[in-house]
Amino acid sequence: MSVPHDAAGPTGRAEGPGGAVPGAMGDPAYLLTRLGGSWTWLMGSALVSLVPGVLVLVWPEATLHVLAVLVGLYLLLAGVFRFVAVFAREGHERLPGLLLAVLYVLAGVLCLRNPLQTIAALSLIVGMVWLVSGVLTLYTALVTKDLPHRGLVMGLAVLAVVAGIVVLALPTESARALTRLLGLWLVLLGLCEAVVALGLRSALRGARPRTGDTPLSRP
Template sequence: MGESRGSPSAGPQYPPGGTAPAAGSDPESLLAALGQSWMWLLGSALATLVPGIIVLVWPDETLHVLAVVIGLYLLVTGVFRFVSAFAREGHGERLPALLTAVLFVVAGVLCLRNPLQTIAALSLIVGMVWLVTGMLTAYTAIAARDLPHRGFLFLAAALAVVAGIVVLVLPAQSAVALTRLLGLWLVLLGVVELGVAFAWRAALRRASGRPRSRSSAPAA
């Protein structure tokens, strides 16, 4: 999950609510404004939290249903991360975020393309996604030293790495066990991402009265 080194301390380009630029702006600027909105980060967090709650509430569903839910989670999250990548200040800084978005989308397609795949295959897909994105998030937190509330980003990175390792090293032997394992980690990751979103909202509000310049939003 790539991150720019920009900070909202200089002030956002638009009000803290995340209002997009006026019509007529180029698509890249529109995507950048949308990705910088704390509401967009909130939507990304909910895209992780809601599937986690679903699979925990209905743990007895079949592997087919689990694969579809996880596949949709990966696709939707990939879209959120793709847009958030354009909030980076420099094109070079967008690369990790774009790679993460592509990884989520590809993994989601793999889950939906063959929802009757084995438990081991589903565990491998999700475990690799979480492990790689967790490492990219850790890199982001280290590189963006002036980013507000970096602790949330470090926590999200640690959870993703641990979740990936657990799923890869301890593959579930049944659909029910895998459902509970994935659901638990999705809920934990979603809660942390909610913290990132609200921390970014607080940073935007603090910067709203200052001279406006481009800033970059985190991507948990």
């Protein structure tokens, strides 16, 4: 779960007249920072989790091949969203997010590279992703200052760790069982990210200066 570090989206750069940052439009790192810290990007990440989760739940008779493709595409897209979200964090807080993004992309490639793999192999990939992502998300929630919705993020991280341990310790014996577990988790993750995105939207609106307000002079 990717959560921007600051609802106001600080960039650490001096702003010019009108809030513009000199040279920002030509700086890819700055653009990724603004994009990764926006509520729309987080909402997009929520949809990436929610849509496949709903598809998996309403299509329980999907074959293992279809399930592996859906999981692979979800992991690849989630990795991209998490990679961009890394730029919205402080420098010392980027490593866990970067590791998580790489994990998602590698797991997605493994699922798509051999979609006809056994249910045991797919369960192993999903279980490892849940376990490692839960540990990294929990670490980020503990060390990140002023993290929005810290309790929600920590609770979701603990659930991911538990789900990963369950899948690895008690591998599912059928595609239907894994489908239900995966679908429920993706829907839960997507809803939580949507809540955080809407909360970030409200925070950003509240931080905007009202019309007629005079900006404070900076030292």
